[in-house]
Amino acid sequence: MDGFPILTTMMLVPLAGAILCLFTGGGAARGIALGATLATFALGVLLWANFDIGGAQWQFTERADLFAGFSYALGIDGIALLLIMLTVFLMPICILASWDAIQKRVGEYMAAFLFMEVLMIGTFAAQDIFLFYVFFEAGLIPMYLIIGVWGGDNRIYASYKFFLYTLLGSVLMLIAMFWMVAEAGTSDIPTLMQYPFEAGPQTWLWLAFFASFAVKIPMWPLHTWLPDAHVQAPTAGSVILAGVLLKLGGYGFLRFSLPMFPQASADFAWLVLALSMIAVVYTSLVALVQQDMKKLIAYSSVAHMAIVMVGLFAFNVQGLEGAMVLMLSHGLVSGALFLCVGVIYDRLHTREIARYGGLSVNMPYYAIFFLLFTMASIGLPGTSGFVGEFLALAGIYQLSTFAALVCTTGIILGAGYMLYLYRRVAFGAQTNEDAAAMPDISPREWTMMVPVAAAVLWMGVYPESFIAPMRADIAALDAQLAAAAPAGDADLAAGTPRSEIANAVVYEGEGDH
């Protein structure tokens, strides 16, 4: 793998696909898009296979001085690797989800999605702070089009709101970036991560970055664009929005706010915790009363991302790892839930919960998948949600027991709204005739569901596969934060570990016979 620019290739393949799709229409575009995303996924697998766990922090680095003012510098660590994997894994599924649902301007639609993939890979792989910004911000264009052209009835409002809200959040970050680069004399992200910014400027730099990432992730009270965008976007758009775009915010905190401004992060931890606690309780309660399935899942996303936020601002390894795993898990699970909604929306063309009911009778396989993802969203042990939520909450417990208490109610409320949703859609009497006549999932939908379900279970049963690549990076970040970390109130006393493993059969010898 030495010298082969795999990250650039991973961006060029979908880009070429996007350009092809733009000039072909209809069926051909679907095939090209699926082929391009699958090829990119294969490259992603190759990337993971060649990633040297425990090796250098930044791998697959590429650098070219193509532009004035910033450079084309790519490279990934374990955190970026996993998020890139999430992106390339979800993309072919998104294309499949749009296979029949999108009938108008197919070429342009597929081009927008492939272009989106290029930008997301670029965002995670960028090693130059301005290159990061270019990719980060450019994602607005395809998403604006996806919501606006192929969205629901109220798509114009949602697309404007999405665009302007996120743009306003990001531009202040750009000003902060200029200041940092002028101060540090480089736009190289790894160097900037080590640069000791003074405490005074850190405060407002942190706030400028917070403005951008808090909108993106999104944090209460800046979350209001999300339900609109989710509800109006086509199914695949919602999957990408929930699966990857929200993670850009979390990635931003991990990559910029925490390592570059540790002092300010510690100073503002109370703000993040307070907003997250409100978010968990408030948005869960709002989710409980939703009549629209997509809106319900959108609000549950806000609640889950709030738990990600408390994990990030727990300033310890458990919290950070938990936040990462929860981000990956939420990417899969909420993506899968939107797919589940998409499956029945394609059949009945309504998202209203009351129009369904008793689907487990006529769509048993669908009901099984839906149940699995519902349970994963709640955080049932054995699914990916449990691992992430448990670690994040264990992390925050060490910093603030009160925050842990409030955030844990989110799991109970989460069980409430998700099970309530499931009961109304899948169980009960078949009150609507048209809903009762819907056929079970097609082979195409099986192909969408099975990989996600497998990944959810894999992450739930053996999370080590996903934690191993990022362990060293999280440890490095934790060491960087250690000096600034606020004192916790849990006063955990480390006990003496057992000398033998937990399930060892201790030989109670009675002497020789």
Add this chain to the structure above:
Amino acid sequence: MDFSRSFALVAPELLLTATGLLLLLVAAWGGDKQARPIAILAVTALFGAGFLLVPGLHSGVEGVDTFAFGGLMAIDSFALFAKALIYLAAIGALVVAPAFFNSDAAGAERGLRAEFSVLVVFAVLGMSIMVSASDLLTLYLGLELNSLAAYVLASILRQDQRSAEAGLKYFVLGALASGILLYGMSLLYGFTGTTDFDGLRVALSGELSTGQLFGLIFVLAGLAFKVAAVPFHMWTPDVYEGAPTPVTAFFATAPKVAAVALTARVVFEVFGGQVAAWQQIVMFTALASIVFGALGAIGQDNLKRLLAYSSINNIGFILLGLAVANAAGASAMLVYLFIYVAMSLGSFVALLMLRGDDGDLFETFADIRGLAVTQPAIAWSLLFLMFSLAGIPPLLGFYSKFVVFQATVEAGLVAFAAIAIAASVIGAFYYIKFVKVMFFDDPVGVVTGKSGAAHWTVLFVTVVIISPLGYLLTPSLTDLADKAAAALFVAV
């Protein structure tokens, strides 16, 4: 005085003068039948004049060697950069004009008029003199040569009421601006005793007297009129809307470059010792232009008016680079100008290509509804242009804002940069409205988009420049702009 050296320095201007006079004779005797050859010759002459600039642009020229005619003109890298941009913009505007005037859109006066190209050549000559002026008299000479040609160009469709009105408005307000400028220049001369830029700078060092301060303010106000910066912007929407679209494309590009370059030269070379005095004025006009340009455009339904407000908004960002008052800011301003020229030329050409089945140009948002279905190529080009104007990466319009804000922040003007960038979000609203109307709405009416090769070529070139591929241009563009900006600061 070494005249042969001076003439060698102004070779592009000599070429344009000779061509202009010759073509005027051809037009006088040959009439409108010769309009097409005249246009072709004018474009060739502009190309030729552009080629003469290349050696100097490439190597970078500055200092005393560049003074021609005893210090009346300075043909330095800065002037060369501005001229190259002006010639390119004029060529772009000229090649799209014949198709417009030969179509039904020109109304009762169908047919390209012979004097159109001649007037453009003279306007360009005036601009060429403007940007290399290093004496107040040269400045005024160039400015008036450009303006007089421009007044006639605005009202070239004599029987079209809006065109005539635009020409009259432009003339009255332009004459007012010239008067203000002239008054400021006379004050400066009266209080310093010289019209030479270097002499003025020496005389203006130290404490400004009240008379000198008034001179400075009047000169800047007059120049603000010419660049259409707030609060002297009100003529722009009316003139842009009324003038024939190829003429508007010309007004929005070449004279803007000339006026901005002239302003830069005046503030750095004449008022170079009084940065504190002019910086606050320029900063105020910059921020006011950004905010009012963005707010004013929101309510517009006419596309040309909207682009007029967009140009006011863009001038604000360009002036922000100027207000930084150092070489980095001036270089950023020049990079912005280049990208701005490509974006506005592209947008106006795209508007020129949109015609209904009655032959009239599309003018309002209602006309371009659903363009993505009826005219996908033009719609996608406009999409790129609009996102680029809004400064959204990965289009090149982002880079123009990038360099300006970088220069602003590096100079420590963080608060101004924050205000300006927040206002750019307001501006994004109407740019994405373009996209919304073209892509989200259902199509109405028929577009008979039969456009000539000239239109397609200009549109294609500008779209390629502002596309992400344009970033590959940035190293050489930055290099040229840096050289040009450095030339401004040799004497300071």
